[in-house]
């Protein structure tokens with residue numbers, strides 16, 4: 134039946150076409166990566182076969198010796214990469230080699246700028262695998278047969294990487310896949326034993342199955358007879374799963390290449406942690422911190438999780454149960470001796486051994502980040518820029534590791550040397566004033582809004598450092614972070630500002646006296662603004678501005694309100710507290726204003742202005758302009 138299907142020409146899916154074109158151009162300067170990608174696919178195919186064979190041993194077809202064979206023909210200008218792995222059916226070929234199934238591809242393509250240099254970095258993290266064959270080949274053939282299928286169910290796929298490909302049924306005696314590259318004129322250098330071997334050594338030494346290449350002909354075997362003979366093949370790699378080797382035996386560049394193999398990332402990782410655990414549970418883990426966030430980091434269905442092996446047998450990709458969501462950027466492998474080979478995702482979720490491994494791996498991952506932070510400031514800054522916002526989900530998600538996660542957080546600050554999010558809570562504490570009891574912070578929409586906030590005035594005057602937070606997640610983060618190293622964290626815009634021992638007794642007495650003196654004014658203000666405010670009070674926060682808005686301790690802040698509104702959730706109504714600066718000349722003048730209507734207009738303007746300074750939108754902009762115009766008119770009279 135299968136052989137009845139004749140040759141068919143099909144178009145690439147639009148996205149595949151775009152990506153293909155872009156990739157050929159962007160990766161041109163690093164052509165040799167094609168071999169890594171194709172060997173990587175062959176090794177994955179061997180992993181998949183081994184896994185399938187756990188339940189269907191017959192698919193081995195008496196050939197249990199899994200390997201990759203690389204051959205070449207210098208005269209014809211071809212290179213072939215063959216494996217005896219899982220292989221593909223006709224449908225598999227169409228969906229795997231004609232489309233790009235990964236979710237988010239369309240958004241990814243939209244994000245491309247057209248600037249080749251920038252795009253090549255983006256494309257690097259996308260991982261284009263099989264298509265990289267077209268960097269060096271102007272036409273590519275794939276011969277494949279799925280393990281367990283009959284000899285007649287072979288598939289022949291061919292394309293010149295432009296707009297379409299052909300697919301036809303064929304006979305294939307051996308299971309698995311052969312990729313034949315017809316090299317471009319300028320890539321013929323790759324049809325060479327030395328060159329190919331060199332690339333395999335560089336990129337694929339860690340591959341767990343043998344990568345075989347023709348043995349160079351013996352010097353004295355130049356007679357006609359021996360040239361007729363088929364060449365012998367020899368393994369050119371170690372063929373041992375990298376994570377099973379002792380740490381001291383693995384070189385950094387081997388760790389790096391292995392990372393690229395499992396993550397499909399073209400960039401080196403920032404760091405890794407390789408551990409063998411023995412005892413009640415036995416497992417080996419190798420975790421990596423990538424250098425760049427994947428384009429689908431924020432996509433809930435994005436790729437995440439570790440590669441799971443059980444006793445060296447590959448079981449599944451993206452095993453999500455081994456790390457919490459806030460560590461979803463970590464890549465790696467876990468190989469366990471305590472999980473059943475027949476495990477499924479559902480079983481993993483219920484397995485207590487997995488729970489224990491998850492908590493140990495979480496600690497490992499946090500330790501690895503903490504080491505990176507200690508050892509390499511620049512690398513940690515890169516990590517923070519790419520993944521900081523994800524890590525900020527941690528304190529809310531993982532109570533038991535809150536303290537450790539908090540140590541990894543980085544903040545912008547009013548400290549003179551802070552240039553962006555580069556100060557830790559420990560840095561802050563080390564600089565605290567002798568009498569300072571709390572860690573102060575401010576949440577705003579932007580760095581500029583934060584730095585210009587009137588709430589910082591008193592802190593500037595007294596030289597007290599304040600952490601500045603401007604990420605969307607910050608208010609949520611801080612609602613889960615009440616304390617660090619025995620010090621409470623205080624939002625400077627909330628409650629009645631009490632600087633504790635930082636205010637001396639005389640200042641406190643003076644404040645109390647003022648509160649008494651200004652009581653009548655505050656009542657007038659409350660009457661004038663009515664329901665627009667919760668209350669009005671004398672401010673201890675301000676030195677230069679006449680007024681500001683504060684929040685009650687338990688009220689929801691602006692950032693959280695916006696997030697809830699955007700997600701369509703009901704938002705509780707909160708009213709601000711209106712604080713006046715008794716030292717400001719404007720407040721003195723207002724106190725003397727006898728005309729209540731004029732007083733109300735002026736107070737309303739002052740209130741709106743404070744609201745604007747907080748980055749809010751005015752609730753009634755028309756009223757604001759009317760009152761402002763009235764005032765301007767009076768000035769012009």
Ligand SMILES: Nc1ncnc2c1ncn2[C@@H]1O[C@H](COP(=O)(O)OP(=O)(O)OP(=O)(O)O)[C@@H](O)[C@H]1O
Nearest residue numbers: 174175178220221229259260261262263264310397
């Ligand atoms: N040698 C092979 N044997 C069996 N299946 C293969 C082989 N090469 C590719 N495939 C199939 O084609 C799919 C697409 O391969 P491709 O290399 O483009 O992407 P990938 O390996 O899934 O990920 P990445 O794009 O990040 O490399 C693979 O997921 C696999 O299912």
